[in-house]
């Protein structure tokens with residue numbers, strides 16, 4: 001079975017659709033109605049998770065029966081905040097850390113010991129490694145995820161549990177709708193990328209499927225940048 005958290009988001013929905021074709025899935029999110037509809041569609045179980053009121057991980061792990069083999073975890077829960085540091089409130093900063101970094105800690109703490117020979121995938125962003133203006137909060141959260149995943153990869157290597165991170169640049173999704181709401185904004189975003197394009201779930205899904213598959217059996221502790229080259233490439 002694969003666990004997909006944030007299954008009701010744009011990327012989470014695509015991962016849910018794809019993995020449900022071949023495997024049992026278990027979905028986790030914050031909205032009971034959306035999860036219920038999705039669970040009916042894919043004939044799977046689900047769990048609501050309130051990140052501000054979480055049980056201890058050793059309790060949460062019980063949402064999946066102990067005899068079920070968990071082959072992987074994909075945490076698609078995340079958010080974006082583009083604001084200068086001096087304009088970011090404590091609540092906003094904490095919310096970004098909770099949604100992105102805490103959710104990753106919490107899900108991994110809950111299920112790591114149950115994923116022997118498994119694969120866990122978390123999401124950073126281009127802001128996790130490149131200093132982009134007005135991205136301080138999200139940059140802190142995503143860089144935290146990259147560090148957390150490297151350490152977890154070391155801790156759980158003895159169980160042959162692989163832990164990796166995918167770091168996309170801007171993609172069409174619920175999250176980026178506002179940012180990409182005008183043609184001008186879309187052109188600017190597109191042209192920031194050495195490979196001039198806005199990302200989409202089709203750019204990310206093959207990487208997720210590969211990381212979950214035995215083809216990636218020797219890949220752990222990595223952050224894989226799927227960002228049209230933005231983080232590392234500067235064409236002339």
Ligand SMILES: NC(=O)c1ccc[n+]([C@@H]2O[C@H](COP(=O)([O-])OP(=O)(O)OC[C@H]3O[C@@H](n4cnc5c(N)ncnc54)[C@H](OP(=O)(O)O)[C@@H]3O)[C@@H](O)[C@H]2O)c1
Pocket residue numbers: 005006007008009010011012029030031034049051075076077078079080099123124125126167168169170171172173174175176
């Ligand atoms: N889209 C981009 O441009 C972009 C770029 C770089 C990295 N990423 C990363 O890619 C991952 C997937 O994002 P996406 O593009 O699919 O965005 P999305 O459609 O907005 O999905 C985000 C998911 O996170 C959930 N979520 C948000 N706040 C939450 C909270 N406080 N508690 C619980 N769940 C919460 C949402 O729940 P609901 O469905 O209930 O709203 C949704 O399932 C995220 O980690 C994101 O940071 C995205």
